Amino acid sequence: MINLFRKWRLNNLILKSQAIAKTRADLEPEEQNNAPELKLQIKIRKYLKKLKGKVELSEIKYNESLRLSFMLGDNKALIELADIYFKEGLFWQKLNKTGYKCKYYDAKMKDSFNTALEYIKIGKEKDLFMAFRLYGKALIYGWGVDIDENKGFKEVITSINKEGNWDNASQIFQNLGVNKPEVFNKILELQGSNTK
Numbered sequence: 344m345i346n347l348f349r350k351w352r353l354n355n356l357i358l359k360s361q362a363i364a365k366t367r368a369d370l371e372p373e374e375q376n377n378a379p380e381l382k383l384q385i386k387i388r389k390y391l392k393k394l395k396g397k398v399e400l401s402e403i404k405y406n407e408s409l410r411l412s413f414m415l416g417d418n419k420a421l422i423e424l425a426d427i428y429f430k431e432g433l434f435w436q437k438l439n440k441t442g443y444k445c446k447y448y449d450a451k452m453k454d455s456f457n458t459a460l461e462y463i464k465i466g467k468e469k470d471l472f473m474a475f476r477l478y479g480k481a482l483i484y485g486w487g488v489d490i491d492e493n494k495g496f497k498e499v500i501t502s503i504n505k506e507g508n509w510d511n512a513s514q515i516f517q518n519l520g521v522n523k524p525e526v527f528n529k530i531l532e533l534q535g536s537n538t539k
Contacts, residue, residue: 346397353390353398356383364411377415384412384420413462421466422473428459429477429486456487476502480519496521496529 360383367375391398391405398404406427412420432455439448460481466474479498482491499519503512 346394349390349394350398353387353394356387356390359383360387360411381412381415381417384408384415384417418466418469418471421462421469422471422477425459425462425466425474425477428455428462429481432456432459432486453487456481460487470505472502472505474502475499475505476515476519483519483521492529 360380363380363383367377367380387408388405391401391408395401406424409420409424409427413424432452435448435452435455439445439452460478463474463478463481467478475498479495479502480486481488482495482498484490484495499515503509503515508515
């Protein structure tokens, strides 16, 4: 019963969003107000999360909602999209390494990583600290780019400086999977060289 209500509510939100988008298309840029549509997209994703697996193509619809939010200026949606495409790239990469190696998986992996990196590039141009952090992680682990740990750590340092969050640096490094004493010392060394 709860899921039926959620599906009904989701469909209503999607119809409302489509109506707003149609109206927006007829307006001049200076007349547009994206805030109501952005709020609707956030609600749509909330319901899609709750109905995951119970709504046809829920993941595709979720990603499309993110893309629409990004197009409307939502920076958090941009970062989430980059993260999703990195995860997709890793999924195809893993398949390609576990005995199922084929050109299709390799192409899907490269396409996913390239899409993620395109979003990251936009995020860095917008000076979003999470874009620098994700790019650093990509460099450290070689996600669609050649591994370059020093450059990757510098990107992470830049992200922490931009966020102003050195108090939580240990947790950030742990989330990146690089919270080891030798790595931490290397990062501190690089951070010191950045301040000179």
